[in-house]
Amino acid sequence: MRTKSDKTDGYIIYAVSGINTISFAIDFRDADTRGLLGFSVERINIKTGAKKYIDGYKVFRDIIPNPTPETVVSTYDHPVQSFVWDDFTCYDNTGYVYNFYPFKGTPKNPDRTEKCITVSITTEPLFSNNEHDIFFNRGVASSQAYCRKFKNLAPVDIQDPVLKKEAFDWLSRQLDDAILRFINRAKKGDTLLGCFYEFHYANVLDAFKDAITRGVNVRIIIDAKINTYTDKNGKIHESYPRDENLAALTTAGISTNEADGIILMRQSRKNYIQHNKFIVYFDKSNSNSPAEVWTGSTNISLGGIFGQTNVGHWIRNEDVAAKYNSYWELLSKDPGGSEEDDTKTKKTKDNAFKKAVEKLQRNIHFKSWSDINPGITPVFSPRSGLTTLESYVKMMDVSRNIACVTLAFGINELFKDYLKDNTPKSYIAFLLLENEDKPGKNNKTPFIYVGARQNVYKSWGAYISDALYNWAKETSTRSLGLNQHVAYIHSKFLLVDPLGADPVVVTGSANFSEASTNDNDENMVIIRGNKRVADIYFTEFNRIFNHYYFRDVYNNAKAKKETESESLFLQTDDSWLGKYEPGKLRYKRVDMLTKMEGLIV
Numbered sequence: 001m002r003t004k005s006d007k008t009d010g011y012i013i014y015a016v017s018g019i020n021t022i023s024f025a026i027d028f029r030d031a032d033t034r035g036l037l038g039f040s041v042e043r044i045n046i047k048t049g050a051k052k053y054i055d056g057y058k059v060f061r062d063i064i065p066n067p068t069p070e071t072v073v074s075t076y077d078h079p080v081q082s083f084v085w086d087d088f089t090c091y092d093n094t095g096y097v098y099n100f101y102p103f104k105g106t107p108k109n110p111d112r113t114e115k116c117i118t119v120s121i122t123t124e125p126l127f128s129n130n131e132h133d134i135f136f137n138r139g140v141a142s143s144q145a146y147c148r149k150f151k152n153l154a155p156v157d158i159q160d161p162v163l164k165k166e167a168f169d170w171l172s173r174q175l176d177d178a179i180l181r182f183i184n185r186a187k188k189g190d191t192l193l194g195c196f197y198e199f200h201y202a203n204v205l206d207a208f209k210d211a212i213t214r215g216v217n218v219r220i221i222i223d224a225k226i227n228t229y230t231d232k233n234g235k236i237h238e239s240y241p242r243d244e245n246l247a248a249l250t251t252a253g254i255s256t257n258e259a260d261g262i263i264l265m266r267q268s269r270k271n272y273i274q275h276n277k278f279i280v281y282f283d284k285s286n287s288n289s290p291a292e293v294w295t296g297s298t299n300i301s302l303g304g305i306f307g308q309t310n311v312g313h314w315i316r317n318e319d320v321a322a323k324y325n326s327y328w329e330l331l332s333k334d335p336g337g338s339e340e341d342d343t344k345t346k347k348t349k350d351n352a353f354k355k356a357v358e359k360l361q362r363n364i365h366f367k368s369w370s371d372i373n374p375g376i377t378p379v380f381s382p383r384s385g386l387t388t389l390e391s392y393v394k395m396m397d398v399s400r401n402i403a404c405v406t407l408a409f410g411i412n413e414l415f416k417d418y419l420k421d422n423t424p425k426s427y428i429a430f431l432l433l434e435n436e437d438k439p440g441k442n443n444k445t446p447f448i449y450v451g452a453r454q455n456v457y458k459s460w461g462a463y464i465s466d467a468l469y470n471w472a473k474e475t476s477t478r479s480l481g482l483n484q485h486v487a488y489i490h491s492k493f494l495l496v497d498p499l500g501a502d503p504v505v506v507t508g509s510a511n512f513s514e515a516s517t518n519d520n521d522e523n524m525v526i527i528r529g530n531k532r533v534a535d536i537y538f539t540e541f542n543r544i545f546n547h548y549y550f551r552d553v554y555n556n557a558k559a560k561k562e563t564e565s566e567s568l569f570l571q572t573d574d575s576w577l578g579k580y581e582p583g584k585l586r587y588k589r590v591d592m593l594t595k596m597e598g599l600i601v
Helices: 144-150 161-172 175-184 202-213 242-252 302-306 318-331 343-360 387-397 413-419 514-518 531-559 574-580 585-594
Strands: 002-004 012-017 022-027 038-045 051-053 084-087 095-105 117-122 132-136 191-196 217-223 263-266 277-282 292-296 311-316 375-381 402-407 428-433 456-460 493-496 504-508 522-528
Touching: 002 117, 012 095, 012 117, 012 531, 012 585, 022 095, 022 117, 022 531, 022 585, 038 084, 084 531, 084 585, 132 175, 132 531, 144 161, 161 175, 161 302, 175 202, 175 277, 175 292, 175 302, 175 311, 191 202, 191 318, 202 217, 202 242, 217 242, 277 318, 292 318, 292 504, 311 504, 318 343, 318 375, 318 522, 343 375, 375 514, 387 402, 387 413, 387 493, 387 504, 387 514, 402 531, 428 531, 456 531, 493 531, 504 531, 574 585
Parallel strands: 191 217, 217 263, 402 428, 428 456
Antiparallel strands: 002 012, 012 022, 022 084, 038 051, 038 095, 095 117, 132 311, 191 277, 277 292, 292 311, 375 522, 402 493, 493 504, 504 522
């Protein structure tokens, strides 16, 4: 939902809601901000009538000179010093009224006489009967909240069973519940066709086992490629994810015998991964037309659901499900070259496989928006050439206002080629990365830097590794034993003008890389014109980007020995307004939300 407040003493508040997150921008450009120390923010739950001032962690040093990691304050006394703000603590499908009270005077003698600015907004339901339901996990185990709530303990190591469940629930944000609901509603005679890379989270495997027991036709393709190797130190590395997948299936009591036809082994093309994570659902009453698809970036693993950022996307669309069914049927034959084939035969089989994939969905040749149909367009891999990947980049490059993309394995050169000639007057691009974009030690090609000069802003996975005044020392998903490779940003989605009237969301399993387009088994969907979908993805992107952006700035400043303790406290005058001068990132973030289209007022 997108809305704005009435103009009050020059201020207008713009708001966009997802499911648990609402993003706000306060247009201050016509207001008298002299002496402004921030805003006290009051939230009223329309459903329950509950009213409270939002909590905060930043304090006035004059009031609390020595905050501790346990210090939590009210914005009534310690206001929000920002014109862009997010509430990440909302309930789904709930109406809220927000009152923003300008805070002037001094910390000890506040002036609260100015009129409050009021805006009303409703969050989206987590589960609905809409064409799309979208489920993001928390993705920020490296956080103050996790430290405060669970003392940076790995959830599996928490002894108190109640607290252990709370930790898992906090990390998953019902992503696991959604997967289980998709599986558990299948009845005797229904069909579930799965296709997975990592497939070893016990609760999901148990749900499939229960489905088999009650008479659901379950057939699942797993990555079972034999890629055992011995490293230079003589250590043997078992086939991954094959061995872990097979061990988990055995534990769950799901037969892997070929004759039973439940588990299908994807073993051909062993140098490339079967990277899909989707399920197709057939209702027995409509068996000739599959009805629904579960897709997204979430591996069926502990780290996929509870660690790194991930999204699950439930689509209720028979045409889309039929295309996924055709792709599943193709993969079920284990197409492509095998180890027994000679080089020529491998190449012939691999090319035939790519052509078969391309018959399911043509290459996307984006020249103008007429090339992208409204609604949902599935895209499957592998395919020949880079036209589809380049089309994603071209879509991003014609944004009018904002583009956002998550890049788990770095910025592909195609993105940089299109971004490097942007100017500060171009659309604003937000890149959410697993690691900082910087030259590698063994780079053979010149490193291309893109940043604020190109109107590009990057955030990457990070955590606070030291106790910092009232900020607690954080941890990472690696330390928690949840992830070993990708620890922070594993989601794969692109947003083009998400706050516009005709937004585009690209989401699925592929990493916006050459390998994900040309080599791996992957699936994506292009969703055009659905503002509800775009709002959910945008608010979640905003949540994660802002979370890590602060940590990146702090860690870079610390490395340069530029950290100033004063910046960790609220300013006692209006000097913080200098961060919102035209041309600066904060000003741009306000401006981009004021250009929101499709407002409900």
